[in-house]
Amino acid sequence: MRAFTYERASSIEAAAKAAASNPEAKFIAGGTNLLDLMKLEIETPTHLIDINSLGLDKIEPTSEGGLRIGALVRNTDLAAHERVRRDYGLVSRALLAGASGQLRNKATTAGNLLQRTRCPYFYDTNQPCNKRQPGSGCSAIGGFSRQHAITGTSEACIATHASDMAVAMRALDAVIETVKADGSRRSVPIADFHRLPGDTPEIETVLERGEFISAVVLPPPIGGRQIYRKVRDRASYAFALVSIGAVIQLDGTGRISVGGVAHKPWRIEQADAELPQGARATASILLADAHTTEQNRFKVDLVERTLGAIIAEARG
Amino acid sequence: MHCTINGNRTEMVIDPRTSLLDFLRDHLGLTGTKKGCNQGACGACTVLVDGERINACLAFAVQYQGRSITTVEGLSRGGALHPLQQAFIKHDGFQCGYCTPGQLCSAIAMANEIERGIPSFVTKNLSTETALLDHDELRERMSGNLCRCGAYNGIVEAISETFAKEPA
Numbered sequence: 058m059r060a061f062t063y064e065r066a067s068s069i070e071a072a073a074k075a076a077a078s079n080p081e082a083k084f085i086a087g088g089t090n091l092l093d094l095m096k097l098e099i100e101t102p103t104h105l106i107d108i109n110s111l112g113l114d115k116i117e118p119t120s121e122g123g124l125r126i127g128a129l130v131r132n133t134d135l136a137a138h139e140r141v142r143r144d145y146g147l148v149s150r151a152l153l154a155g156a157s158g159q160l161r162n163k164a165t166t167a168g169n170l171l172q173r174t175r176c177p178y179f180y181d182t183n184q185p186c187n188k189r190q191p192g193s194g195c196s197a198i199g200g201f202s203r204q205h206a207i208t209g210t211s212e213a214c215i216a217t218h219a220s221d222m223a224v225a226m227r228a229l230d231a232v233i234e235t236v237k238a239d240g241s242r243r244s245v246p247i248a249d250f251h252r253l254p255g256d257t258p259e260i261e262t263v264l265e266r267g268e269f270i271s272a273v274v275l276p277p278p279i280g281g282r283q284i285y286r287k288v289r290d291r292a293s294y295a296f297a298l299v300s301i302g303a304v305i306q307l308d309g310t311g312r313i314s315v316g317g318v319a320h321k322p323w324r325i326e327q328a329d330a331e332l333p334q335g336a337r338a339t340a341s342i343l344l345a346d347a348h349t350t351e352q353n354r355f356k357v358d359l360v361e362r363t364l365g366a367i368i369a370e371a372r373g
Numbered sequence: 374m375h376c377t378i379n380g381n382r383t384e385m386v387i388d389p390r391t392s393l394l395d396f397l398r399d400h401l402g403l404t405g406t407k408k409g410c411n412q413g414a415c416g417a418c419t420v421l422v423d424g425e426r427i428n429a430c431l432a433f434a435v436q437y438q439g440r441s442i443t444t445v446e447g448l449s450r451g452g453a454l455h456p457l458q459q460a461f462i463k464h465d466g467f468q469c470g471y472c473t474p475g476q477l478c479s480a481i482a483m484a485n486e487i488e489r490g491i492p493s494f495v496t497k498n499l500s501t502e503t504a505l506l507d508h509d510e511l512r513e514r515m516s517g518n519l520c521r522c523g524a525y526n527g528i529v530e531a532i533s534e535t536f537a538k539e540p541a
Contacts, residue, residue, distance in 0.1 A: 058390045060388075060389075060390065061389060061390070062389065063389040063433070063435055085433075085436075088431060088432065088433065088436070089413060089428075089431045092392070092430075092431045092432070092433065093412050093413060093431060096411070096412070105389070105433075107436060109436070133425075133486075133491060136491075136492065137489075137490070137491045137492060142492065142499040142500060143499075143500060146499050149492065149499055150494070150499075153492060153493055153494040153496075154494050156517075157416065157516055157517020157518075158426060158479070158482070158483060158486065158514055158515075158516075158517050159413075159416060159419055159426045159427050159428045159479065159517045160413060160428065160431075160517065162425045162426060162427050163427050163428070163431065163432070292513075292516075293494065293512070293513050293516035294516040294517055
């Protein structure tokens with residue numbers, strides 16, 4: 058691992074200032090993904106700003122009737138929170154579908170959104186990867202691509218975003234609140250937060266250098282049956298081949314967001330409108346622009362069938 | 374800079390790169406905690422921080438100043454093994470034993486999570502505060518600890534006998 062200096066930030070302003078003064082600094086919260094990538098020297102920050110003491114670990118109601126989740130709320134605590142369990146069951150279910158008990162105790166809400174892809178070629182520093190080393194090529198295209206994205210891909214990258222929680226938050230239209238290095242604040246709808254790879258797959262979110270997430274806001278609860286179904290190679294502690302977060306109302310209308318198929322949680326609002334017509338009609342719009350390889354073509358059928366199972370469960 | 378390890382106040386003089394796992398094993402000689410995958414996938418390095426289980430391999434030691442850490446060496450009381458350790462022996466909850474310290478720490482924290490009403494992916498009703506440590510719950514909640522000898526049946530029996538209110 059490359060050497061780095063370490064500081065514990067005492068305030069949001071101090072953290073933002075420290076980040077602004079060093080372009081090679083990174084924030085560290087739970088560190089479950091960052092440490093792993095630093096060991097492999099895929100991430101090589103020269104300075105770490107520990108933001109765990111900033112008091113961003115609270116879950117509070119908003120004046121609109123929603124919920125503001127501090128950036129540093131641990132996955133375990135968010136999944137177990139009484140109001141999340143009652144009003145946003147999809148978030149609890151998705152979080153509990155991810156990682157292990159140990160990892161959920163460390164991993165944070167903001168860190169979950171910012172985790173990097175688990176594409177094996179991104180991790181293998183012996184092979185080209187446009188995300189790790191821009192311009193070097195994509196080893197997944199033409200390589201072992203069974204787990205890779207089937208929509209929203211580019212000729213530079215077919216990596217997926219690995220988060221379960223983000224899939225649920227996309228279905229619920231969460232809003233991400235940030236603080237920039239100059240201290241100014243903004244709110245970004247989760248739909249606009251993660252980027253598609255295009256020809257710059259190394260840029261994964263709209264965050265600017267030094268900008269950090271202070272909270273994630275869930276809008277007022279929308280009720281409905283909230284179902285998170287994750288299809289994976291083993292029953293627990295594995296990344297999704299395909300996952301679907303759904304909110305289905307009594308009249309059959311609803312909204313869905315899909316994981317394991319794209320560089321970001323995949324939701325197409327026009328596809329939501331097809332839900333009363335069934336899984337096939339919905340999936341055909343969701344994946345209208347699918348671009349598959351021989352190895353990951355199965356995900357197209359898997360999305361439709363997983364959706365079919367969810368619709369049946371919601372009716373039952 | 375210091376932390377508390379198994380009840381003992383411990384000075385930390387370390388390079389920021391040192392993982393909590395390497396600090397325990399290489400700096401303090403507490404080699405009960407094992408290094409398996411060193412990337413958060415196997416659970417062999419599971420330790421308790423203020424009673425909660427984490428992977429010590431994915432933690433910088435420097436982030437744990439002021440915290441209280443318990444390793445497998447800290448589970449016994451007055452020379453007597455922890456009841457879960459006894460149960461592992463009784464039920465053959467291991468072959469090579471490499472995953473055992475992580476399994477023990479993980480299971481102790483897991484039982485506490487159940488006491489606190491923390492749900493799991495297989496908890497059927499999120500609105501109830503209680504989860505029982507039945508067969509499905511136990512296996513789901515322990516999925517972060519791999520055993521390459523495949524001693525899972527003994528591990529499940531040992532944990533179940535020690536903590537479950539109903540048979541798993």
